[in-house]
Structures are given as structure tokens and as C-alpha cells.
Amino acid sequence: MKKMLVVGASLIILAAFFGVMAMTLSFGSPKMTDMDDYFLRHGQEQTGSNNECTAVVFDFRGFDTLGESTVLFCAIVGVALMFRKMQGGEEYEDE
Amino acid sequence: MRMSKIVRTAADILYPAILIFGLYVVAHGHLTPGGGFQGGAVIATGGALVIVAYNYKEVTGWLKKNVLMGQEVIGLFGFIGVGLLALAFGQVFFFNYLAGSGSLFGMPVPYGINPGELNTAGVLPLMNFAVGIEVWGGLTIVILYMLSGLEKEGC
């Protein structure tokens, strides 16, 4: 009974904190846009593509895409390793 | 288990159409919304449709696991190779050495709002193809391995 009271009280405090934070943000006018103004003004002649999102993902920020491809590759190798059949003895791999 | 004849026929007709639409989304990544990751997910959805409609033993006859794993490895190493090739031209890693020059994808782009040209944007279409092939192989092989893990216990 006491555990439920403590859990309920902490959840209410968390919800109040989140609610106060959601009210103070303004939607529709971002504060600092210097980097994105540079990307939108010079992106077309420096990379030569019409799509600004693809230019940012693959050309201006290519290292993030390299890291993400590596994470996807390692996760898929991990899934393939979980479903392997062991020859001979099933769970105990002694000599 | 096999689905009925209507479902199997519909999956047979729809799979090439989904494949071509996914490759279109990958190839026009520098002109319209899309790109490597989105197009690869579309093609993997087509593969999932074929896997759902047929038996497991028949699907392993067509979509082999070694070919899909090889596709994924070729995609990742192609992406790194295109970036490393910029070192041979004397620039930094991941430099766009084909934009604006006269070779493969190198037409200069007119400034402002324009109907798009496919011949532009340098290294970006090559990177789009590499990432699209990697995501295609990767997502299809996850579905195949999970299905093979179910079949062993007969659940």
C-alpha cells in the first residue's frame, strides 16, 4: 500500500514538471537558425542537388550516416547469430 | 502455411511493381522526397509480402540467405569505398568530387526553383544506391531468420 502511494506521488510530480516545460516552448519560431540559413542559401551550388534534406544527410553530415549504417549492420549480424544451430552437444561447450 | 490461391496470385503480381517503385524512390533521392533508407524499407516490405503468402520451404528456394547477407556487406563497403575514393583525388574523406565537374553525375544545377535534372549532384546518387541495397538485404534477412527460428519448435 505504501509502495503504491510513493509511486503515485512521484508520477504526479513528473507529470507536473513535464507540463510546465511544455508550456514555455514556442511553436513556429525557432531561436537560432544561423547554420540552417547557410545550408539553405549555399547548399544548392556546393552539393548540386535539389533536395536539401538529402544534401544535409549525405554531404554536410556524412559521418552520422556512416555511424548509423554501422549500427544497423552490427544489429543484423547480432540477430543472425542468435538463431544458430550448434553441432553435437547442445548447451555445454566443453572440450 | 500456404495462403489461398487469390492471395498467392496477388502477391505474385504485386512483387515486381513494389520492387520497381522502391528502386525509383532510391534513384531519385536528390530530386524528390526519399533517398536510400526510405527506398530500402519499401523494397523490404515487398519481400515481406511474398514471405507471408507462401510456405517457408518454398521461400528459401527463392530468397537465399547467403545472397541477402552478401548484399548487405556489399552495401556497407560500397558506402565506405565511395568516401575513401576522395582521398585519391587529394581532398578530405567524404568530399563531393563529382559535383560541378563534367563527368558521371556532374552537371551544374541552375540556381533557384527549377524542374529537376537527373544528371546532377555528384556522389549522392552512388551513396543512395549503396545504402538502399544494404537496407534491402538487412531487413529481409531479419524476417527470414525469425521465421526459421519459429519453424524449429513447430509452434
Place this chain on the structure above:
Amino acid sequence: MLWNLPFITVVVLTFIGLVTVLLKKNIIKILLGINILESAVNLFIVALGYREGGVAPIFTLAPSELMVLPTPQALVLTSIVIGVATSALVLSFAMVLQKKYGTVDIDKIRRLHG
């Protein structure tokens, strides 16, 4: 209060996701809570980059010259793919655990093989 509607949605989704991860006992339900948390964070990052009356940042036959910011969309692309990789791994763990222990209740999967 309605002008802040995307941020209020983010708060509600974060709250639901946190409560599910902390209080449920089934592995599949905990995984669904992790997915809801990731959707809330992606929505927050994309909603930060909106300009009033702006269109998509693509120059092919664009209606006007005022465009939204393209950088948050690039970060969210990476985050969605990492979410897919995490979900695939946790699902394969759940399948192997069910085969070995016979249940997916985390209160009963507490012994280590010695």
C-alpha cells in the same frame, strides 16, 4: 493552449512510455513502451524545426521560398533506423528466452545457469 499542441502530445506520449517501461512485467509490453518513448523523442526533435508558413526544403517545383529547417529531419532519420535495430534485437532475445525458460515474465527469469 492549442497553439502548443505538438509539445503537449510529446509530453503525453513520454508519460505513457515511461509508465509502461517501469511498471509492466511482460517483455513484449516493455518493448512496446520503449517504442512509444522513441516516437515521442522523434516528434519533439522534428517539431522544434518548424517555421510559420514554410514548405518542405526541396527546390524541385517549390511553391515559395520560405522553407523549414532541414537539420532536425536528418537527425530524426538516423534515430528511426536505430530504433528499428534495437527492436529487432530485443525481439530475437525474447524468442530465445521463451524457448529456454518457457515464459516471458521477468519475475521468473532470474536464475543464471551455473
